[in-house]
Amino acid sequence: MPQWLLNRLFESKDQPKPTFAIQGTINWMRALSEVVNSDEFSDEITNDIYKKVQRRPKNEGADTLVFENMLMAYHNLASLDSLDKDVSHKYDVIRSAIVSWYYSTYFAASAMVAASSGSQQETHTATAKVWHSDFAEKGLLPYPFNLCLSTLVGKDVKSQIKTLRAGNSYTLNVHSTNLDEAKGACLSYLSGTADYKKWEVEERVKASRDFKNLGVDNFKTKAAQSLRDDALNKGQVNYLFQAFRYRGKANYRDSIFLSYGNSYEDKMDLFVSDLKDVTSAFVRVASIYCQKRVVKGDWELFISDLEENTRLTLPVNIMKI
Known part of the structure; x- marks a missing residue:
C-alpha cells in the first residue's frame, strides 16, 4: 500500500505535494545563507546602517525586555547549534530545528522593538507589524533581512x-x-x-x-x-512575516512534507547548517542595534554575566560587540 498516509491526507484536505513543499523550504534557507555568508553581509555593513542610531534616554523596563528577549534568542540559537553539531540523522530533528530558528528570530526581533520603542506586543503578528514600521520601512536592516x-x-x-x-x-x-x-x-x-x-x-x-x-x-x-x-x-x-509563514508550514499546515516520501538526505545536513548561519546573522544584527540603544555599558555587563553564568555550551561571541 504505497504512501497510505499521504493519500489519506489528500482525500481529507488541501495537502501540498511533499516534494514541492520541501524544495521551497530548503531553497529559501539556502538562499538566505548564501547571502549572509557573502561579502554583502558583514558587521561593517550593519554598523554603517546603524551609525546614526542614538542611545535613548534611560528606560530600565525597556532595557530589561531587550536583555530578556536576547537571552531567549541566544538559547534558541544554542539549541539549533546542538542540533547541527550533535545529531547525525537530521530528519529526526528538522521540525525542531525550524522551530528553534523561528523563535530565535522572533525573540531577537522583539528585542529590537523593545530597544526601539520600548514596547512589548501581545502577538507575533503585532510584533511583525511594529518591527515593519520601526525597521523595515525605515531602511534600518541589512540585506536580505530588509526585503519587504x-x-x-x-x-x-x-x-x-x-x-x-x-x-x-x-x-x-x-x-x-x-x-x-x-x-x-x-x-x-x-x-x-x-x-x-x-x-x-x-x-x-x-x-x-x-x-x-x-x-x-x-x-x-x-x-x-x-x-x-x-x-x-x-x-x-517583511522578514518576520516570512518567518511566521515558514514556521507555520513546518509546524501546522503541511504536516507531512518534512519527514515522508522522497529522501533529501544529501541536503539535510546543509539545511540545518543554513538555519544556524541565518539565525546567527540575524541575532548579530539585533545585538549591534540593541547595544547602541540600551544604557551605555549595560550590554557589556549582560555579555559578561552570560559568560560567567550561562549553562549553555554556545559561546556568547555572537552577541559580543
Whole structure:
C-alpha cells in the first residue's frame, strides 16, 4: 500500500505535494545563507546602517525586555547549534530545528522593538507589524533581512518585485550556489509570501459584515474590489512575516512534507547548517542595534554575566560587540 498516509491526507484536505513543499523550504534557507555568508553581509555593513542610531534616554523596563528577549534568542540559537553539531540523522530533528530558528528570530526581533520603542506586543503578528514600521520601512536592516513590501495590492506587488529583481530571473526552484541565484530565490519567497498574505486578507474581507452586505461571493464588482483593495493596501510583508509563514508550514499546515516520501538526505545536513548561519546573522544584527540603544555599558555587563553564568555550551561571541 504505497504512501497510505499521504493519500489519506489528500482525500481529507488541501495537502501540498511533499516534494514541492520541501524544495521551497530548503531553497529559501539556502538562499538566505548564501547571502549572509557573502561579502554583502558583514558587521561593517550593519554598523554603517546603524551609525546614526542614538542611545535613548534611560528606560530600565525597556532595557530589561531587550536583555530578556536576547537571552531567549541566544538559547534558541544554542539549541539549533546542538542540533547541527550533535545529531547525525537530521530528519529526526528538522521540525525542531525550524522551530528553534523561528523563535530565535522572533525573540531577537522583539528585542529590537523593545530597544526601539520600548514596547512589548501581545502577538507575533503585532510584533511583525511594529518591527515593519520601526525597521523595515525605515531602511534600518541589512540585506536580505530588509526585503519587504508595504502593500498587498496585486499590481503594486508585481511592480515592486520586478523593480527589486532588476532582471534577475532565478526562482525558488534553484538550490543556490551563488549570489545571483540566492537573490532571485529570496525575491521568489517574498513574492510567494505576498500571495499568501493576500489570500489571508481576501478571506477576512469575505467574512466581514461589509462584504456580506453587498450580497456577492467574489470580487468582481467595484464595491467588492474597493473593500478588498482598501484592506490589501494596508498589508505588509517583511522578514518576520516570512518567518511566521515558514514556521507555520513546518509546524501546522503541511504536516507531512518534512519527514515522508522522497529522501533529501544529501541536503539535510546543509539545511540545518543554513538555519544556524541565518539565525546567527540575524541575532548579530539585533545585538549591534540593541547595544547602541540600551544604557551605555549595560550590554557589556549582560555579555559578561552570560559568560560567567550561562549553562549553555554556545559561546556568547555572537552577541559580543
